[in-house]
Amino acid sequence: MNEEASKTAKTTKTAKTQRRPKSSPPPVRIFALGGLGEIGKNMYVVEYRNELIIIDAGLKFPDSRLSGIDYIIPDMSYLVANKHKIKGLFITHGHEDHIGAIPFLLRQLQIPIYGGPLTIGLVRAKLEEYRLLGQAELHVFHEDDRYVFQHLSVHFFRTTHSIPDAFGIVVDTPYGPVVHTGDFKFDFTPEDKPADLSKMASVGGEGVLALLADSTNSEREGFTPSERKVGNAILESFKQCEGRILFATFASNVHRLQQVVEAAMQCDRKIAVIGRSMEKVFTIGQELGYIRVPDGMLIDVKHIDRYEDNRVLIVCTGSQGEPNAALSRIASGAHRSVQIYPGDSVIFSSSPIPGNEQNINRSIDMLMRAGAHVIYGSIIDIHTSGHGNREDLKLMLSIIRPKYFIPIHGEYRMLLAHRSLAMQTGISEDRIFVMNVGDTLSVYRNRAKKGRSVSSGEVFISNGEMRTYEDELVEERGELAREGIVIVVMTIDAETGQILAGPDIVTRGFVYMQDARPLLRRAETTLKRNLSRQGERQEYNRSDWVRSTHRIMRRFFMKEVGRAPHIMPSILEV
Incomplete structure (x- = not known):
C-alpha cells in the first residue's frame, strides 16, 4: 500500500472511531401521583420528550388517625418543576376523587383544564367556591373532539359510570395509544347515553401500547348490576313508605337523583333538597338537562310542613355518616329545619366507603332511636356500584387488547386481583406492571421497564391550607383527640x-x-x-x-x- 493510500486509510479509520453512536429514541413515561394502593386522590401522567398530559386531579378523605385534616391530595412538586411541559389536565368525570384537588393545583400552576359538560360545570362551581374561577382556563370537550400537540394528541370514548359525562381518555404517542379507562362499568340498560363500544373496539384495533384500567371491583364476581334495576327498587321502596321519606345518596350520583325524581313523580311527592353540595348538583344538573324536574315539584325545605307527610320527599347528603352532612345533623337533632318524627322513612342509597362503616351505623342508630324506619343495603338493594366487576374488567381488557397493562384506582390487593384477570385474558405476566405512587414505567416501541421514581407523596389540607406530612403535627392532633x-x-x-x-x-x-x-x-x-x-x-x-x-x-x-x-x-x- 503506497504512502498516500495508507494515510487515507488511517484518516477513514480515525473518522469511524470518532463517530458517535446514534442515540436511541426517548421512552413514553407513565406514572401516578395518586390512586395506586389507595381509593382516592387519582392523578396520572403520560410524558414524552417536552410534553406532559395530566389525567385527573382528585382528593381522598383522611382516616381517624388524621385529626383536624380535611382532605389529602397528591404531592404535585414534580408537576410544578416541569410546568413548561404540561399541555393540560384532562378529567375523566366529575367525582371528588378525580376533581377535588383542582383548586390546589391551580394555586401552583396555570394550566388549561378539559372535561365533559357536567364535569366542567362541577369544576366551575368548585372554583367559584375557592374564588379561583377568574384564573382558570376551562374547556368543554365532547366525545368526537381531538386535541393535537407537537408529539402527543388526546381524544376520548364515552363510558358508563354513576355520573353522566364519564369518559375514557386516549393519549396517542409515537409508539402507540396509551388508554386510561376512567371509572367504568358495562351497563347495557343505562340511565344515560350508552358506552361507545365501537370506538373502544376501534382504539383497540389500532394496537394499544398501554392500558391503565379501574381496579375498584376487581374482587367482585360477575357483571355490575344495571342502574335500571336500582331505579325499580327505589320506586318499590317509595310505594311502601306511608310518611315522609328522607333519601340519602352521593350528591354527584346524578343518575340516581333523576331516578329519585321519576319515582317521586309516580308517587305524587314534592321534593325538598338539603345540603350545599346536593343543591349545587341539582342546579347544575337541571341547567344541563341531566336532572329533569317538573315545574312546581321542588319546594323549599322550610315549607315541608305545609304538605301531608305522604307527599314529602327530602333528598339530602350524609349517606356516608359524615358528621357535618345534612342527614347526620337531622339524626342528631341539630338541623334547624328538619326533625325526625315517628313514621318517617330514611333510605340510604350508597355503599359504605371503607372506614366509614362506624359513622354510618351511628347515624342509623340515631335515626331509629328517633322513631324512623331506616332502609339500607342489607335490607333492600337500593344501590349499585359505578365500577365494573370482574367480568366488566375482562371485557374491557379483551376489547382494548393492550401490549402492556397497568392496573390503577384501587388498594394493592385490588391491583393484584386485576393483574390476575389480565393474565386470564392472555396478557403475559411480564407485560403487567403493578406500581406504586411515584413509580415510573418507561415504555418504548417494543419493550417496557420500570424507571427512576419521581417526587410524590401526600399533602394535607387543613382549613383550606396545604401542609406536607408532618409526624409531629399528626401526633399532636392525635393526642388532642384522645386526651x-x-x-x-x-x-x-x-x-x-x-x-x-x-x-x-x-x-x-x-x-x-x-x-x-x-x-x-x-x-x-x-x-x-x-x-x-x-x-x-x-x-x-x-x-x-x-x-x-x-x-x-x-x-x-x-x-x-x-x-x-x-x-x-x-x-x-x-
Missing part, C-alpha cells in the same frame, strides 16, 4: 415573678368542667404553689415557667385521673 386539652391562663409581674392573677384552668375534651370543678381547683392551687416557690428560688424566665407548667400539670393529672392532656400555658406579662 383533650388543658389551657392554663395567668398574669405575671415580669420584674418580680409574682403571680398577679390566676392560674385559671379551662379544659376541652378532657373532663366535663361542671362536674370537675373540685379537680380543677386543686390543679390551680397545686400549680400556683409550685410556681410561687420557683419564683422565690430564681429569677423569672418565661420559657422556664412554660416548661414547669407543662411538667406540674401533666404529673398532677396523671396522678389524679390517669390521663395526660395537652397542656397549653397562656402567660400574660405585665
Whole structure:
C-alpha cells in the first residue's frame, strides 16, 4: 500500500472511531401521583420528550388517625418543576376523587383544564367556591373532539359510570395509544347515553401500547348490576313508605337523583333538597338537562310542613355518616329545619366507603332511636356500584387488547386481583406492571421497564391550607383527640415573678368542667404553689415557667385521673 493510500486509510479509520453512536429514541413515561394502593386522590401522567398530559386531579378523605385534616391530595412538586411541559389536565368525570384537588393545583400552576359538560360545570362551581374561577382556563370537550400537540394528541370514548359525562381518555404517542379507562362499568340498560363500544373496539384495533384500567371491583364476581334495576327498587321502596321519606345518596350520583325524581313523580311527592353540595348538583344538573324536574315539584325545605307527610320527599347528603352532612345533623337533632318524627322513612342509597362503616351505623342508630324506619343495603338493594366487576374488567381488557397493562384506582390487593384477570385474558405476566405512587414505567416501541421514581407523596389540607406530612403535627392532633386539652391562663409581674392573677384552668375534651370543678381547683392551687416557690428560688424566665407548667400539670393529672392532656400555658406579662 503506497504512502498516500495508507494515510487515507488511517484518516477513514480515525473518522469511524470518532463517530458517535446514534442515540436511541426517548421512552413514553407513565406514572401516578395518586390512586395506586389507595381509593382516592387519582392523578396520572403520560410524558414524552417536552410534553406532559395530566389525567385527573382528585382528593381522598383522611382516616381517624388524621385529626383536624380535611382532605389529602397528591404531592404535585414534580408537576410544578416541569410546568413548561404540561399541555393540560384532562378529567375523566366529575367525582371528588378525580376533581377535588383542582383548586390546589391551580394555586401552583396555570394550566388549561378539559372535561365533559357536567364535569366542567362541577369544576366551575368548585372554583367559584375557592374564588379561583377568574384564573382558570376551562374547556368543554365532547366525545368526537381531538386535541393535537407537537408529539402527543388526546381524544376520548364515552363510558358508563354513576355520573353522566364519564369518559375514557386516549393519549396517542409515537409508539402507540396509551388508554386510561376512567371509572367504568358495562351497563347495557343505562340511565344515560350508552358506552361507545365501537370506538373502544376501534382504539383497540389500532394496537394499544398501554392500558391503565379501574381496579375498584376487581374482587367482585360477575357483571355490575344495571342502574335500571336500582331505579325499580327505589320506586318499590317509595310505594311502601306511608310518611315522609328522607333519601340519602352521593350528591354527584346524578343518575340516581333523576331516578329519585321519576319515582317521586309516580308517587305524587314534592321534593325538598338539603345540603350545599346536593343543591349545587341539582342546579347544575337541571341547567344541563341531566336532572329533569317538573315545574312546581321542588319546594323549599322550610315549607315541608305545609304538605301531608305522604307527599314529602327530602333528598339530602350524609349517606356516608359524615358528621357535618345534612342527614347526620337531622339524626342528631341539630338541623334547624328538619326533625325526625315517628313514621318517617330514611333510605340510604350508597355503599359504605371503607372506614366509614362506624359513622354510618351511628347515624342509623340515631335515626331509629328517633322513631324512623331506616332502609339500607342489607335490607333492600337500593344501590349499585359505578365500577365494573370482574367480568366488566375482562371485557374491557379483551376489547382494548393492550401490549402492556397497568392496573390503577384501587388498594394493592385490588391491583393484584386485576393483574390476575389480565393474565386470564392472555396478557403475559411480564407485560403487567403493578406500581406504586411515584413509580415510573418507561415504555418504548417494543419493550417496557420500570424507571427512576419521581417526587410524590401526600399533602394535607387543613382549613383550606396545604401542609406536607408532618409526624409531629399528626401526633399532636392525635393526642388532642384522645386526651383533650388543658389551657392554663395567668398574669405575671415580669420584674418580680409574682403571680398577679390566676392560674385559671379551662379544659376541652378532657373532663366535663361542671362536674370537675373540685379537680380543677386543686390543679390551680397545686400549680400556683409550685410556681410561687420557683419564683422565690430564681429569677423569672418565661420559657422556664412554660416548661414547669407543662411538667406540674401533666404529673398532677396523671396522678389524679390517669390521663395526660395537652397542656397549653397562656402567660400574660405585665
